[in-house]
Amino acid sequence: MITTELFVKMTIDRWNGSIANVNKHLNALTDEQLQKEIAPGKNRGTYLLGHLIAVHDDMLKLLDMREKLYPELSEPFIQYADKVVEPTPTASDLRKMWEKQNGWLQEKFAKMKPEEWFEKHTAVSEEDFMKEPYRNKLNIIITRTSHLQYHSGQIVLLN
Amino acid sequence: MITTELFVKMTIDRWNGSIANVNKHLNALTDEQLQKEIAPGKNRGTYLLGHLIAVHDDMLKLLDMREKLYPELSEPFIQYADKVVEPTPTASDLRKMWEKQNGWLQEKFAKMKPEEWFEKHTAVSEEDFMKEPYRNKLNIIITRTSHLQYHSGQIVLLN
Numbered sequence: 001m002i003t004t005e006l007f008v009k010m011t012i013d014r015w016n017g018s019i020a021n022v023n024k025h026l027n028a029l030t031d032e033q034l035q036k037e038i039a040p041g042k043n044r045g046t047y048l049l050g051h052l053i054a055v056h057d058d059m060l061k062l063l064d065m066r067e068k069l070y071p072e073l074s075e076p077f078i079q080y081a082d083k084v085v086e087p088t089p090t091a092s093d094l095r096k097m098w099e100k101q102n103g104w105l106q107e108k109f110a111k112m113k114p115e116e117w118f119e120k121h122t123a124v125s126e127e128d129f130m131k132e133p134y135r136n137k138l139n140i141i142i143t144r145t146s147h148l149q150y151h152s153g154q155i156v157l158l159n
Numbered sequence: 160m161i162t163t164e165l166f167v168k169m170t171i172d173r174w175n176g177s178i179a180n181v182n183k184h185l186n187a188l189t190d191e192q193l194q195k196e197i198a199p200g201k202n203r204g205t206y207l208l209g210h211l212i213a214v215h216d217d218m219l220k221l222l223d224m225r226e227k228l229y230p231e232l233s234e235p236f237i238q239y240a241d242k243v244v245e246p247t248p249t250a251s252d253l254r255k256m257w258e259k260q261n262g263w264l265q266e267k268f269a270k271m272k273p274e275e276w277f278e279k280h281t282a283v284s285e286e287d288f289m290k291e292p293y294r295n296k297l298n299i300i301i302t303r304t305s306h307l308q309y310h311s312g313q314i315v316l317l318n
Contacts, residue, residue, distance in 0.1 A: 002277045007166040010293050014301050039198035039316050118161045134169050142173050146308045153309035154316070157198050 004114040011117075011138055012109060015145045019102055022052075022152040026098075029158055031091035038157045045158045047082035048151050049094045053101055054078045055147060062121045062140050065108055069101055117141075163273040170276075170297055171268055174304045178261055181211075181311040185257075188317055190250035197316045204317045206241035207310050208253045212260055213237045214306060221280045221299050224267055228260055276300075 026034070026049070034045040043051075054073040060066050068074075076085035089097070117138035120129040129135055185193070185208070193204040202210075213232040219225050227233075235244035248256070276297035279288040288294055 002163050002166075002274065004161050006277075006293055010298050010301055013293070014305060018305060039201075042198075042316055115161065118165075134165055134172070139169050142169055145305065146173060146177060149305045149308035150312035153312035157201055157313070157316075 004118070008112075008114045008117050008138065011141055011145075015109075015141050015148075016106075018145050018148045018152065022148060022155060023102075025152065025156045025159065026095070029155075031095075033158050034091045036158055038154045043082045043154070045155055046088070046091050046094060047077065048155055049091075049098060050077035050088060052148060052151060053094065053097050055144065056101055056105065059140060059144055060105075062123055063137050064119075064122050069104065070097055073097075163277070167271075167273040167276050167297065170300050170304075174268075174300050174307075175265075177304050177307045177311065181307060181314060182261075184311065184315045184318065185254070188314075190254075192317050193250045195317055197313045202241045202313070204314055205247070205250050205253060206236065207314055208250075208257060209236035209247060211307060211310060212253065212256050214303065215260055215264065218299060218303055219264075221282055222296050223278075223281050228263065229256055232256075 029045065034049065037044050038048070050073055053070060054077040057068040057070055057073065058078075060068060073089075076088045118133075118136045120126070120135060121137050121140050124132070124135040188204065193208065196203050197207070209232055212229060213236040216227040216229055216232065217237075219227060232248075235247045277292075277295045279285070279294060280296050280299050283291070283294040
């Protein structure tokens with residue numbers, strides 16, 4: 001039987017799988033390795049980790065869950081490219097922020113009822129949502145999982 | 160209203176968006192650039208493109224759609240690492256295979272009825288599928304979109 005619960009499980013399982021996968025890569029790297037560029041002249045691992053935390057923090061607002069945990073990360077890790085704003089948090093600081101954020105998200109996601117994922121996210125108007133019902137909270141998870149996988153394929157290069 | 164059609168649209172839109180995104184990167188690269196390593200000592204762009212074609216070819220079987228278009232790509236691009244099997248198809252050959260495969264997939268996906276995506280894929284038994292209904296065709300698209308995004312984040316480094 002095709003149920004809302006089934007579809008939500010498929011989407012959230014993929015999110016959780018992507019987080020577990022990037023954690024496996026991150027845990028295999030020393031802080032020194034994480035501070036290196038993924039390829040000559042490209043972003044550093046620490047920038048990518050800070051970028052993921054900042055993007056997932058924005059997601060908390062889009063999902064109408066809570067204010068950002070780390071509003072100070074938007075400027076150095078979303079607004080600006082790597083190596084523009086210095087100093088930024090250390091590799092060790094970023095790891096702690098990432099773990100705390102993931103713990104929070106995991107707990108919150110586990111409490112969501114399947115139907116709640118199909119509510120509109122906060123960046124779409126009621127009027128637009130009537131016409132475009134796919135602009136829901138679950139779609140935010142779908143697009144952010146894609147984003148996470150994209151950068152995960154870069155972080156793995158540090159090893 | 161939460162419908163099967165809505166879930167399917169969300170998933171297929173993300174697949175199509177990921178294909179469009181990697182195509183934008185691929186089209187911005189010359190064949191010479193695509194033959195380069197994404198980072199020193201790592202896979203070449205041509206290996207990653209061949210790998211994506213071979214994995215999507217496997218998907219045709221998992222989705223019970225047709226036999227592989229390019230069975231000869233499994234050995235050099237899935238079974239073996241880059242630079243083990245030589246010669247492999249040229250960058251220009253791979254681009255043509257990729258375009259043909261995407262055209263075929265796009266046409267086929269457009270004809271699928273929403274409910275058909277929730278049928279079991281070919282690598283799961285009827286018995287297991289009864290207990291694990293998430294092992295359906297749509298889930299193959301979800302996991303392969305993740306895989307595509309992972310390598311897309313690597314291909315972009317060639318530019």
